[in-house]
Amino acid sequence: MREAAGRWAARDVTARRTQPAHDLSAMDGYAIRFEDMPGPWTVIGESAAGRPYAGSVDCGQATRIFTGAALPDGADTVLVQEEAARDGATLTLAGEGPAHQGRNVRRRGLDFSEGATLVAAGQRLTPARIAVAATGGHATLPVRPAVRVAIAATGDELVPPGSTDPTALPESNGVMLAAMLADLPVEIIDLGILPDNLEALREAFASVEADLLVTTGGASVGDHDLVQPALKAAGGSVDFWRIALRPGKPMMAGRLGDTVALSLPGNPVSAFVTATLFVRPLIAHLAGAADPLPKPIPAVLGEDLPANGPRIDYLRAAMFDGRVHAAAIQDSSMLLTLARSTCLIIRPPHAPAAAMGDSAEILMLA
Numbered sequence: 001m002r003e004a005a006g007r008w009a010a011r012d013v014t015a016r017r018t019q020p021a022h023d024l025s026a027m028d029g030y031a032i033r034f035e036d037m038p039g040p041w042t043v044i045g046e047s048a049a050g051r052p053y054a055g056s057v058d059c060g061q062a063t064r065i066f067t068g069a070a071l072p073d074g075a076d077t078v079l080v081q082e083e084a085a086r087d088g089a090t091l092t093l094a095g096e097g098p099a100h101q102g103r104n105v106r107r108r109g110l111d112f113s114e115g116a117t118l119v120a121a122g123q124r125l126t127p128a129r130i131a132v133a134a135t136g137g138h139a140t141l142p143v144r145p146a147v148r149v150a151i152a153a154t155g156d157e158l159v160p161p162g163s164t165d166p167t168a169l170p171e172s173n174g175v176m177l178a179a180m181l182a183d184l185p186v187e188i189i190d191l192g193i194l195p196d197n198l199e200a201l202r203e204a205f206a207s208v209e210a211d212l213l214v215t216t217g218g219a220s221v222g223d224h225d226l227v228q229p230a231l232k233a234a235g236g237s238v239d240f241w242r243i244a245l246r247p248g249k250p251m252m253a254g255r256l257g258d259t260v261a262l263s264l265p266g267n268p269v270s271a272f273v274t275a276t277l278f279v280r281p282l283i284a285h286l287a288g289a290a291d292p293l294p295k296p297i298p299a300v301l302g303e304d305l306p307a308n309g310p311r312i313d314y315l316r317a318a319m320f321d322g323r324v325h326a327a328a329i330q331d332s333s334m335l336l337t338l339a340r341s342t343c344l345i346i347r348p349p350h351a352p353a354a355a356m357g358d359s360a361e362i363l364m365l366a
Contacts, residue, residue, distance in 0.1 A: 001139065009119045016137030016138065020107075030084055041060055042062070042091070055073075057072045058074060079093070112132075147287055180280065201230030228263070245314070298359055308348065310349050318341055341365060343365055
């Protein structure tokens, strides 16, 4: 069950039992027949959780009962202990008592009945859904296999993280993507840093055994942007290249046999945005999510925003004082701005200028 956390149900999970399985007491007190009000009663036994009273309650009788314990046969109401007085086996009313039959009782099937759908196919297995499935009689849950994701960074200028060489650029996309996928059911295959060499890229792509290949860098049209020709040379195909998105325009999508290939821009900010919008939802879909797309939420702008151009724009922003504030500089090279952001403001294509106090849609960032 624990291994199912964060995954998606591969089929409906239905209850194998009824919960509660019996009428239970919701309070500590005494199990009585409501028709015997206002008493007195004779206490004939005790019922505790896991240790029910074996007999039945008849006219003028009661049993001591504790929260979660099964009501004895014949009893239909619980007199709470704060409204009861007891002298040996004699029980009398010390308060107003229960107002109606069934008071302080959790009826059989109050939560769910056998056969009820507890988790629908495609729903994410959250802690609460795992708990209800366990209560419903399940020791294991149906999920799809983990999605195998191969990640590669391309570029001769890149060096592994940790370097302070001023002539090189520490590679950050690989660790960023792995961190972005950490809450998803994935098996990461780290292909490391690949050089700007057509044959080296072709060989690396041709040897990939994964459900999804994600590359960063080399997806544009420069002399050293070789991901697209390397993918084709490895036997793959390109479904689309370049999208009306800022940041992230030069993204590419294709296939390599049974492997889906997504090539993200090398710019870390652009890679982050495209991974948020495409990689994570695709993995959720492959893992069985019924509704894998990110969900925007409404927010109120904290300052004016200019009119937008022909591409949908995702502005790095932060929430404070109850409003969303876009970063002053949105240059896609500025990774620190992304690190300080808590959300992205969505600006549709050709959106008119917006004023402080206007509503906007945002995507919250983990």
